[in-house]
Amino acid sequence: METSDAVKALGALAQGTRLAIFRLLVQAGPDGMAAGSIGEKLDLPPATLSFHLAGLTRAGLAQSRQEGRFVIYSADFEGMGRLLAYLTEDCCGGKACVPVPIQFVTAGRKRA
Secondary structure, X not given: XXXXXXXXXXXXXXXXXXXXXXXXXXXXXXXXXXXHHHHHHHOOOHHHHHHHHHHHHHOOOEEEEEEOOEEEEEEOHHHHHHHHHHHHOOHHHXXXXXXXXXXXXXXXXXXX
């Protein structure tokens, strides 16, 4: 991944609505969600949703497909993987990394 691509992806995620959409798409998995369902779940008007989905798609973090009369969006897991690989490339200068304690990984998750 080129630095400019990483900046585009990170810029797309640096906005609250796009981050919420991306997280929802990641939770939905490879099957994705219909655009209307995303809008309903996040209470977004169609024009706003379309604007943000286009930004995520341009940044290589989301993709769409047509299923009948529905447009289904899903996270672009390959794009997400490329971004994560770019961010962690040469992690710890090639030395063994200290594992992240599980409480830090789960601390930001909302409990049901």
